[in-house]
Amino acid sequence: MSLNTAQGAAGEAPPNNRPRLALNNSPRLKQRRRPWVFALCAALVAAGALGTAFAFTSVNDTQEVLVVSRDIKRGEPIEAGDLSVVRVSVDPALSPVAASKSAELEGSRAAVDLWAGTLLAEAAVTESLVPGEGESLVGISLTPAQMPSEPLYSGDAVRIVTTPGDQGEVTNEDPVTVEAVVVGVSRVPETGGTVVDVSVPEGDAADLAARAATGRVALVLDTRER
Structure with a gap:
């Protein structure tokens, strides 16, 4: 009995008839796009645009x-x-x-x-100096009780009024009053008081300074409507 030449000694199939491994023909998975990458790019573009706009605005605002x-x-x-x-x-x-x-x-x-x-x-x-010609500048030290709580400003019309003496006596006579204009206001943190610089006529300056030195004066703010 003759052997089949197409068959191997061990009964194997001819080489051309050997089964081949099946190739994986499934489509490749597409690479995922990361959203944060796009967000970062958008942020960088926006930042650059804002920087350019800011630089342009800064130059034109000078x-x-x-x-x-x-x-x-x-x-x-x-x-x-x-x-x-x-x-x-x-x-x-x-x-x-x-x-x-x-x-x-x-x-x-x-x-x-x-x-x-x-x-x-x-x-x-x-255009002009303070005090002006014919005027004098007097500084008056006041406690919070001797002046209004309304802030004072340069140019305010005020009156400096003599208050009762040490014993608090009140007379029937009208209190001495000096009209003045506020030039400057300085706070004194150490004492809690205020120094108000006022401009007054030269003839009233000496009397006002003497009265202010006693501490028995008060400041009255007149109307700001002119």
Whole structure:
């Protein structure tokens, strides 16, 4: 009996007839997209846009204003070389003086002490000195009970009234009253009191100063409507 040449000695199938491993033809899983990556990219783009907008706005919000070039004491005249022009971004609440007004300020006087390097505010410049001609400045020290609780401002019309003596006696005579204008107000934290600088006619200054020194005075605030 002859052997089949197509069959191996061990009864194996011919090489061409061997079973082949099945290939995995299933589609590949698509790589998942991570949402946080897109969110991060969007945030970076937004931040860049905001930065550009801020830089553009900052540049366009700048303005030319005046800055003090040297120290100027209160009452001193302002000369041409005392002020410089700078371009900065400032808060309108500061009321800086525009550079275009530089020529107008020559001959004006400093209403307060001005320090080199500071912005010049409109309230820091005045056309006249205080006290003016024919007037005197008197400082009056007052306790909270000797003045109204309403804050006082420069320019307020007030009356300084003589109060009863140490024994609290009250006479039928009208109290002595001196009309004045508030120039400045300073708080004294150590005592809780207030020093009010008032401008009065020269003829009333000595009498008012003497009465204020006794501490027997009170300040009355008159109407602000004019």
